Amino acid sequence: MKKSIADLARIRQEALKNIQLRDQNEASCRIVVGMGTCGISAGARPCLTAIVDEVHKRGLTNVQIVQTGCVGMCRLEPMFDVYLGNEKVTYVDMTPEKSRQVVVEHVVNKRVIHEYTIGAVENK
Numbered sequence: 001m002k003k004s005i006a007d008l009a010r011i012r013q014e015a016l017k018n019i020q021l022r023d024q025n026e027a028s029c030r031i032v033v034g035m036g037t038c039g040i041s042a043g044a045r046p047c048l049t050a051i052v053d054e055v056h057k058r059g060l061t062n063v064q065i066v067q068t069g070c071v072g073m074c075r076l077e078p079m080f081d082v083y084l085g086n087e088k089v090t091y092v093d094m095t096p097e098k099s100r101q102v103v104v105e106h107v108v109n110k111r112v113i114h115e116y117t118i119g120a121v122e123n124k
């Protein structure tokens with residue numbers, strides 16, 4: 001479908017509004033999901049899908065989700081880091097359900113789920 005100049009101007013205005021909203025949001029968040037071979041074979045893809053879905057469902061505009069390669073800790077996959085404010089928290093041995101919980105508790109409610117973190121799992 002062809003777009004008119006007016007359509008394009010409207011789309012541009014909406015995009016600018018979204019960017020301004022994003023800038024006004026408090027601390028933005030970045031989630032970095034390990035998508036190396038072992039991560040994928042351990043189930044990282046469904047975790048990534050669950051994170052993207054939960055972020056989208058909640059209309060969170062200040063969350064950036066990115067993939068990374070090998071993290072060097074196969075036995076703890078699937079894993080991802082959450083960067084929020086000045087803090088980085090590493091979640092390990094994740095499932096899609098646990099990934100959704102992290103979005104709700106950590107990203108939205110600003111409460112780290114300590115039992116899923118690398119510190120808790122490594123100290124068992």
Ligand code: FES
Pocket residue numbers: 036037038039070071072073074075
């Ligand atoms: S192959 Fe497993 S962490 Fe790199």
